[in-house]
Amino acid sequence: MSGNIRTQGGHGRLGSVLSGLAVAVGCVLFLGGFVWGALLYQPYTVPTDSMTPTLDVGSKILAQRIDGDEVRRGDVVVFEDPLWGNTTMVKRVAAVGGDTVACCDRDGRLTVNGTPVDEPYLSPGPDGQTRASGTEFSVTVPAGNLFLLGDDRHTSLDSRSHLEEAGQGSVPRSTVVARVDAVVWPVKGVLDRPKGFAGLPGGISEPGPVRPLLTAIAAGAALILAGGAYGPVAGLFTRRRTAGQRAGEREKVGT
Structure with a gap:
């Protein structure tokens, strides 16, 4: 016992x-x-529906604190620009300094330096057609700047709304404060980097360490x-x- x-x-x-x-x-x-x-991330709440369907209004997101020089095409960034109202905004980088970005080609796609870019995150318009923009434009982005678009091209107020201003609607890289890595509510997980920009010089960025974190x-x-x-x-x-x-x-x- x-x-x-x-x-x-x-x-x-x-x-x-x-x-x-x-x-x-x-x-x-x-x-x-x-x-x-x-230390690495800052939480934000998406203020508008300009990034739907990727980011719904009111979504809780995690954005990695980065320097504007690290931004690549296709990134979804958080920025603050005095010319855009000096409020925190979220948009997608469509082109970087030196690029000529235009819309649209015969298939309604955005082109960067003449290369069509597939954007599967875009939603069809009221007519059922998917176009990268409802308005035509062609812009050469100044060095050190970024041309930004919302994923909801029908409602977003973005670089297209500022084409008549200095820089033709682009914003300095220095205005970027973070890059969105994940949507935590509603739970969507880590954002995919858009493959449509991968073939362009510089490629696309890698996700931050949000998964191991x-x-x-x-x-x-x-x-x-x-x-x-x-x-x-x-x-x-x-x-x-x-x-x-x-x-x-x-x-x-x-x-």
């Missing part, structure tokens, strides 16, 4: 050590993930819950085992 008790006690101590270790590692992952995320936070939460649950669960099984042993002893005495 005494040998069994020592074995169970050893298992209990080992379980306690492992559960404590799980909680400690979980806290490191969970809190570390939040700290890492706070969210994985670390989720794994940390799971370890904390699992480690914290060990004590109550082990105690429940111990009480049930003890009650069973006592019932067995009473039956033997009765016999």
Whole structure:
């Protein structure tokens, strides 16, 4: 009997050590993930429907803090430009400095330096046709600037609305404060980088570390819950085992 008790006690101590270790590692992952995320990312709420269907109005997004020089074509960026009202806005980069961006080709597509760009995120218009813009334009973007468009080309007020201004509607790279990496509510996950821009010089950007960051936070939460649950669960099984042993002893005495 005494040998069994020592074995169970050893298992209990080992379980306690492992559960404590799980909680400690979980806290490191969970809190570390939040700290890492706070340093790299800024949460925003999408203010308008100009980026639908990619970003719905009111969506909660995570945008990686970056320098404007890191921006590539196809990126969805957060920027603040005094000429556009000095408010925080979200648009997609259609062209960068030196590009000639125009619309539309015979298939209704945007062209950058004469190369048609497929944009599968665009929605058809009231006539059922999908066009990159309802208005024709051709702009050569000044060096150091970006030409920005909303994904809802029917309602978005973007670079097309500022064609008569300096820079022909483009904005300086320095106005960019972040690049959108993920939509956390409603849950859409990490934004895909548009392949339509991939064949152009410079290619497209790589997603930031949002996936490993969210994985670390989720794994940390799971370890904390699992480690914290060990004590109550082990105690429940111990009480049930003890009650069973006592019932067995009473039956033997009765016999």
